[in-house]
Amino acid sequence: MNELLSGLLDLDTLRFGQDGVHFGLAHPLPAWAWVLTGIAALTWSAMTYARLTGGRTSRMGLMFVRTVLLLGIVLLVTGPRLIHRHEEIDRDWVVALVDRSASLTIGDAPTGDGQRTSRNEQLRSALEETSPMWDELAAQRTLLWLGFDRGAYDLARTEAGGVPVELDEPAGRRTALGVALDQTLARAAARPVAGVIVISDGRSTDAPSRAAIRRLTAERIPVFVVPLGSPDPVSDVQLVTVDAPRVAYASDFAPVIVELSRVGAGQATGEGALVRLIDHATGQVLDEQRASFERDSGSGEASQASVTLTTRPETAGAQQWGIEVIPDGEDLLAGNNSAEVPIEIVDRPMRVLFIDGYPRWEQRYLRNVLLRERSVDASTLILAPDRRYLQEGNTELESLPVSPEDWAEYDAIVLGDVSPEVFTREQLEQIREHVALRGAGLLWAGGPGATPRLWFDTPLADLLPFPPSACDGTPVIGSVLMSPSIDAERLGVLRLGEPGEPAWPDVLRDASAGWPLLRYAQAIDESQLKPAAQVLASAESITDGEVTPLVLAMRFGAGRSLYVGTDEIWRWRYGRGERLFERFWLQLLRMLGRERLSRTGASAVLTASPKRVVVEQPVRVSVELLDQFLVDLDLASVTVQAQRARAPGEADPEPIELTLERTINPLAQARGAIADSAEYAVTWIPSDPGRWTLTPDEADLVGLEVSAEVEVILPDDELRHPEADHVSLSDLAARTGGQVLLPDQLGRLAELLPNRERRRVLEQAESLWDTPLALLLLIGLLTVEWVGRRVIRLA
Secondary structure, eight states: HHHHHHHHOOSSSSSSSTTTTTEEEEOOOOOHHHHHHHHHHHHHHHHHHSEEESSSHHHHHHHHHHHHHHHHHHHHTTTTEEEEEEEEEOOOEEEEEEEEEEGOOOEEEEEETTTTOOEEEEEEEEHHHHHHHHHHHHHSSEEEEEEEESSEOOBBOSSSSSSOOOOOOBBBBBOHHHHHHHHHHHHHTTTTTEEEEEEEEEOSSSOHHHHHHHHHHHHHHHHHEESSSOOSOEEEEEEEEOOOOEEETTSSOOOEEEEEEEEETTOTTTTTTEEEEEETTOOOOOEEEEEEOOOTOOSSSSSEEEEEEOOOOSSOOEEEEEEEEEEEEOOOOOOTTTEEEEEEEEEOEEEEEEESSSOOHHHHHHHHHHHEEEEEEEEEEEEOSOOOOOEEEEEEEEOOOSSSSHHTTOEEEEEESSOOSSOOHHHHHHHHHHHHHHOOEEEOOOOOTTTTTTTTTSSSGGGGGTTTTTOOOOOSSSSSEEEEEEHHHHOOOOSSSSSSSSSGGGGGGGGGSSOOOSSSOOOOOOGGSSSTTTEEEEEEEEOOOEEEEEEEEETTEEEEEEEOSSSSSSHHHHHHHHHHHHHHHHHHHHHHHHHTTTTTTEEEEEEESSEEEEETOEEEEEEEEOOOOHHOOOSSSSEEEEEEEOTTTTTOOOOOEEEEEEEEOOOHHHHHHHOEEEEEEEEEOOOEEEEEEEEOTTTTTTTTTEEEEEEETTTOOOGGEEEEEEEOOOOOOOHTTTOOHHHHHGGGGGHHOOOEEEEEEEEEESSTTHHHHHHHHHHHHHHHHHHHHHHHHHO
16 A cells, blocks of 8 residues: 555655655645635635535535645645655864975984984874874774875875874975865865864975965864974084095095085084095095084074095005094984095006296206106106207107197196297197097196297187286286195195195295295286186285285196196295105196096096086086097997986886987087097986986997986975974964974874864655646546536536
8 A cells, every 4th residue: 555655656765654754845834824725715615606506515515625626736836745854964074194204204303211213203103102092083083194295195094003004204305284285175175174183393395375274264174283303403414515536546645525514403603523534445534624614693594514535545446435424413314424435546657748948947846856756657848949859758759749649648738938839730739639528637837938928829728727818927026925725625736734734834834934935926817817717826925915826727628727827836945855846746737637547548438517406407418438449439329327216115216318419529620620529418407306327328338337426406305404393383283273282292182173073954855746646636626526517517
């Protein structure tokens, strides 16, 4: 019977007599309206049948039928239906945002025993201790775990007990808390959110957006912050770069330039670090220097420091040195305080060609030094403009070099006060090319005659560190005292003192001694030096106090040129014999020789410049072929593979392939010769941060042991500013009505979260006015009335 009734009423799910199901109207009328409707229907029905013929009883019956019919039509208009109402509860959401950036590896988080641990360990410990609370929250509310660095992403829950969520190694190089909050609010749109918990050190590249703060406050969503790390800033000393020669001569000073940076608001003026150069094979400290960081109080910028470590290796062969930085006081990251320095020590004579224009004291004593120095194989010439020459040296020459192959025999060339007329223009162009392309060194020993006055209209003018307007050989008035610059210390030259004494002897600054005075020094206008020129030493006149550059260095292509604007160094022999004079010239020559030495014996050289860049900053990558066999292959291009070191928790990254195209040789092009060079180059713009290693991927070059490294950093790298930012976290909590909970207070979170669950009454209804039963009843009443009327008339 119920199934038949349900079919006639066309019911799908609701049934009469079902729990919670009742009859209702879509458009209910008040009681008085129903009374008036009944009276009106009865009155109209009575008036309709009052004048008809027929029995009273029959008319009364038909009047009742019509009244019921009219009331039925009104009932259908009000929308009769079956209704089922029930209540549903929407559980509120709790969102936990967990910082997963690389700054969590910093070990500045205080522990109860006065020690420090990493911020990540502090996080794990806090979550593990409050694991029951998180389980309770997950049972009563919707708990969403999100990790974040440059954006937010899901974290997987773990089994009961221990840390409630899976935490991989923090490896994000950038933190964007503002972006993560925006993504979190988008995930929780239209949800009842009881609170957002941010567990972070606060260091972020952006701040929460105004729209996010407005929504949090409008929807009364409090943000509870759990600050990680040290509330008191702790600074970090970072080893930025190490510049060391790849190859050095035995018994020569090998300079290792170390650039340091100190970041963090915790640094104090005058604090520094001890920097050591260590031989890994013996554990011996080869040299150590203190680095001092100076900065203005309250400045948040990193302060820089540079030290030059020097040693004189005696043993030839491959050696592995290391740099160790020992900061004063606490230091955030120990992993950035060391570096490896591989170096090859060569015990072979340096090949030097010394050409001067006439016998002079400087020429004579420098010639003697070169002849008796066992580490130098020298050829010395005095050339006159009539092309006649006098020759002395370890190796005699049959004639001046006349081809690039002849010049290639020499690591360094010394040009004294000699006229350019003794050379052909082709020979001068070959010297220029030898320096620019093969990395040879050119040392100018100026004098009152030809150098530099006559050289400005020659192919070697580009190797002078100044234009003709800056110096024409005119001397400074009176005698001068020489003093080195900081650049000389960085390059490991002009270190004339004895071991354990100052690098520049104090006596060389004492005019009263007499012999340190140089009677001739060329006046050079420092304001007109070429942009690449470096002042290694200056001269101060004791007559008028005028200061002029005296020893200058300048990079030129693959090599370097040096200019010495005096020929009076020989006077130092009166005070200390040959020692000062010898050290002065040999150190300058060996610095030039190191450039050439790094290329000697190599089949190819792979270079990348600069070695430390920011993402999207261009890097010039070049390969120069030094082996004639490789040059004769006439390669159209060279392929180099750039491989980024794998970050913690990351799969091995795919290498990048760089195609280097052959460059043009401007010197050959100027002569009208074949302009193709043995160098291949490309400009590479790295897009990902990390330490990149570049190696040849060309089949003909794969076996060569050549490589280069480039460190690519983000402009807002996490570890460049490692101190925590608890103030920003506190501000976020205050603006949203939340609270700051220290890691050991995290267990109070459950009692602080408001109850934002929503109760909803859901209504399910099925209409009855458009059912077959309603139609049948309506038609039935009409039929009864029509039949009744017919019966009365027939009667």
